[in-house]
Amino acid sequence: MADTDEAAINLPAQDAGAHIEVDLSDETQDFRMLNSISFLTDGSQTSLPKRGEKDFEPNPTLFQADILSASRQAMHNALSYPRLHHPKHHVTGVYAPNGPTPPRSAQTIETTISEESQAKKPATTEVGVPAESCVYISAPKGQLFKTIGQADRWNRIWLLPEEALYLLERGSLDIRWPCSEVGDGDEDGTEDSGIPMSLQAAYAAFMGRSGLTSERFSVYTGLRRLGYTITRAPGWYNEEEGADVSESEQTSLMRQQGPGLAGIFGRFLQWLYRPDEPTTALGPVAGLGFHRSYEEIYRKLSIIPWYDPTTAPSPAPRTTPPYRVVFHIYKPSTPFKKSAPPVPDFRIAVVNARTHTTFPLLSQLGALLESTPLDPPTERMSRQLYMRLRHGYRNVILAVVDEGVVSYLRIADSAFGKEQIYKEKNVRGNKGPPRPRPKGR
Amino acid sequence: MDDPSLPIPISYIAGSYFLFSIEAVTYLRREHHICGVLSGTLPQIPQQNVFLGLPLKLMPEEARLLVDKGVACIVDEVKVQKDGMRALMEDDRRKYLRELESQGEHAMRVQTSRKDEQREKALKKLEEKKARKAAKAAEQQQQSQQSQPVVADNPSKEQEKEDDPIVDLFADHAPTQHPRTQTTTTTTTAPYGTSMGVTPATSHPPLPYTPSASEHLPRPAVPSSYPLFAHLHADGYYLSPGLRFGCQYLAYPGDPLRFHSHFLGVSAEWDEELDLMDIIAGGRLGTGVKKGFLVGGRGWMRGWMRIV
Numbered sequence: 106m107a108d109t110d111e112a113a114i115n116l117p118a119q120d121a122g123a124h125i126e127v128d129l130s131d132e133t134q135d136f137r138m139l140n141s142i143s144f145l146t147d148g149s150q151t152s153l154p155k156r157g158e159k160d161f162e163p164n165p166t167l168f169q170a171d172i173l174s175a176s177r178q179a180m181h182n183a184l185s186y187p188r189l190h191h192p193k194h195h196v197t198g199v200y201a202p203n204g205p206t207p208p209r210s211a212q213t214i215e216t217t218i219s220e221e222s223q224a225k226k227p228a229t230t231e232v233g234v235p236a237e238s239c240v241y242i243s244a245p246k247g248q249l250f251k252t253i254g255q256a257d258r259w260n261r262i263w264l265l266p267e268e269a270l271y272l273l274e275r276g277s278l279d280i281r282w283p284c285s286e287v288g289d290g291d292e293d294g295t296e297d298s299g300i301p302m303s304l305q306a307a308y309a310a311f312m313g314r315s316g317l318t319s320e321r322f323s324v325y326t327g328l329r330r331l332g333y334t335i336t337r338a339p340g341w342y343n344e345e346e347g348a349d350v351s352e353s354e355q356t357s358l359m360r361q362q363g364p365g366l367a368g369i370f371g372r373f374l375q376w377l378y379r380p381d382e383p384t385t386a387l388g389p390v391a392g393l394g395f396h397r398s399y400e401e402i403y404r405k406l407s408i409i410p411w412y413d414p415t416t417a418p419s420p421a422p423r424t425t426p427p428y429r430v431v432f433h434i435y436k437p438s439t440p441f442k443k444s445a446p447p448v449p450d451f452r453i454a455v456v457n458a459r460t461h462t463t464f465p466l467l468s469q470l471g472a473l474l475e476s477t478p479l480d481p482p483t484e485r486m487s488r489q490l491y492m493r494l495r496h497g498y499r500n501v502i503l504a505v506v507d508e509g510v511v512s513y514l515r516i517a518d519s520a521f522g523k524e525q526i527y528k529e530k531n532v533r534g535n536k537g538p539p540r541p542r543p544k545g546r
Numbered sequence: 547m548d549d550p551s552l553p554i555p556i557s558y559i560a561g562s563y564f565l566f567s568i569e570a571v572t573y574l575r576r577e578h579h580i581c582g583v584l585s586g587t588l589p590q591i592p593q594q595n596v597f598l599g600l601p602l603k604l605m606p607e608e609a610r611l612l613v614d615k616g617v618a619c620i621v622d623e624v625k626v627q628k629d630g631m632r633a634l635m636e637d638d639r640r641k642y643l644r645e646l647e648s649q650g651e652h653a654m655r656v657q658t659s660r661k662d663e664q665r666e667k668a669l670k671k672l673e674e675k676k677a678r679k680a681a682k683a684a685e686q687q688q689q690s691q692q693s694q695p696v697v698a699d700n701p702s703k704e705q706e707k708e709d710d711p712i713v714d715l716f717a718d719h720a721p722t723q724h725p726r727t728q729t730t731t732t733t734t735t736a737p738y739g740t741s742m743g744v745t746p747a748t749s750h751p752p753l754p755y756t757p758s759a760s761e762h763l764p765r766p767a768v769p770s771s772y773p774l775f776a777h778l779h780a781d782g783y784y785l786s787p788g789l790r791f792g793c794q795y796l797a798y799p800g801d802p803l804r805f806h807s808h809f810l811g812v813s814a815e816w817d818e819e820l821d822l823m824d825i826i827a828g829g830r831l832g833t834g835v836k837k838g839f840l841v842g843g844r845g846w847m848r849g850w851m852r853i854v
């Protein structure tokens with residue numbers, strides 16, 4: 106009997122497939138797998154190769170040595186694939202080390218106008234694009250620019266450092282050195298010098314520029330590669346005071362509407378049902394008196410104080426630097442407009458695991474969650490208790506980067522106290538413990 | 547595969563250590579068991595996260611180990627680029643551009659000839675199919691025999707135009723002329739010029755390989771877990787960052803390309819008090835992912851503790 110029981114335990118449950126989902130990017134994959142993908146028919150190849158077979162440990166056989174050298178050769182070949190720009194799809198950008206400037210032809214004529222616009226919008230430069238932009242493209246073409254870059258009045262698209270670096274790394278953009286940087290005599294020449302920037306030069310030029318750390322860049326490219334649209338969030342700029350005002354303003358607005366009436370009503374009910382705090386020192390916890398229903402007893406028994414995430418403290422606490430929303434993420438399915446970005450699907454804070462080795466404090470996490478707008482469980486979850494708890498009332502994603510390896514954690518503010526289980530008539534609906542979320546990714 | 551000349555310059559950019567040269571990456575992996583983490587996008591398949599490309603990001607521990615071995619040196623890449631490009635001579639610049647152009651031309655030639663080959667193959671297949679069909683048709687319908695062979699050659703051309711997007715995915719930027727008429731002159735084709743733009747991975751051709759002494763940086767600072775790293779590495783293990791598995795270093799018995807990791811390495815001070823819960827949690831975690839949990843620290847007697 107015992108044997109069959111054990112066997113039953115070891116047998117995979119029906120939905121075990123979903124549990125043990127192997128993430129290929131978790132471990133280094135054998136680059137020989139890449140050989141099976143023909144790059145010439147890239148478009149038709151939609152699925153990636155399956156996990157390859159690996160050996161347990163090295164042995165001195167020639168066979169194993171051969172496979173290993175084949176793997177290394179495959180990796181070498183894959184990595185040495187050049188970044189080529191077919192003349193038909195060739196997009197050229199020019200590096201502007203001093204930030205956005207109007208084109209030379211317009212510089213003299215439009216000085217008066219640019220001064221005006223500068224006075225109006227201090228956050229952007231005179232050309233109407235973020236001041237951190239550092240690459241401009243005169244003739245943009247292709248799908249990618251639907252979600253990347255910001256156009257100025259002269260129809261040039263300006264890229265932020267991470268956008269420029271991502272496009273170059275992807276082989277979709279050819280960035281040129283400006284005349285001023287290659288000793289062409291002209292000190293402030295922003296024109297194309299014709300010398301392409303290498304990947305190495307681009308990293309040196311863009312990494313570390315305007316808050317772009319390699320951790321943030323890892324997160325940016327990792328999600329971009331998967332098709333998400335990413336924009337900088339106000340929390341990107343550490344030093345700016347009140348940088349996250351815009352988002353907390355939204356929340357405070359919602360707060361006023363949300364719990365206003367219901368909150369007062371709830372407090373009234375509390376007062377009605379709980380005239381004095383129950384203490385165990387003087388008799389039973391439920392208190393003396395008449396109890397006409399179980400509900401009443403349960404309510405009196407709930408003596409553990411809890412916190413309601415819908416009624417947040419009015420002055421939102423300040424977030425501390427790494428625990429701050431730095432990216433807004435949009436799913437590939439979300440229609441995205443550069444001029445009017447919609448409400449983000451996810452908010453991400455990036456943490457460097459090497460400099461922050463401990464889990465954030467409750468106050469740090471609390472402030473981070475407070476800075477995100479209220480996102481209560483949807484109607485759809487009204488019957489699913491565990492879904493509701495998992496979704497929470499506010500949520501944020503922590504991207505923890507350990508030397509280029511990114512792990513994502515979703516942190517949600519759940520309200521266990523709001524889920525009054527004793528009120529639920531149909532308890533059988535939720536049986537079994539909640540399925541644990543796969544850790545990281 | 548040429549071995550790069552030593553010491554290999556490691557680029558220090560904004561607090562991280564990068565390698566951009568494929569020769570250096572392959573060499574260090576083969577000879578010194580340094581794998582790093584590939585952090586760039588592969589230009590040939592840019593929409594996935596399983597296979598990544600250059601640059602290779604090195605942990606400070608890896609960079610330190612290589613510097614201590616005398617295999618590599620740390621270079622302030624930002625300074626090198628800025629000063630190097632400013633000091634570039636007119637002749638060097640021209641030479642570099644010429645070189646890039648010839649590379650681009652070569653790439654274009656290779657691609658067009660490959661395309662032609664593919665196209666030829668596809669055409670051949672198509673023709674075979676046609677021929678077979680024609681033969682079949684001829685067998686079945688003897689009376690219409692006289693019209694078939696005449697058309698057999700021409701429709702293949704027409705058909706080919708329709709089939710293009712399916713048969714040849716690169717048809718849109720393939721030569722516009724008919725390939726059969728110009729297989730001998732493959733080079734004179736592309737309607738947009740004869741050279742591809744090239745983005746090189748390294749800045750070595752215009753800039754010198756070994757930068758001047760003023761651009762060298764001191765040895766990288768390493769965390770207190772470095773002794774564990776160095777010890778495991780000396781034992782022949784390949785190490786990679788391990789936060790994803792809840793540890794500091796993932797230890798592989800051989801090249802991670804071919805082997806799964808065996809240990810989850812966590813460093814501790816020799817006389818540090820360990821929380822029993824941590825050990826149990828680590829052990830259980832290790833069992834869950836079929837790896838051993840390993841705690842190590844440097845002691846006054848160079849002793850090592852292993853919990854597996």
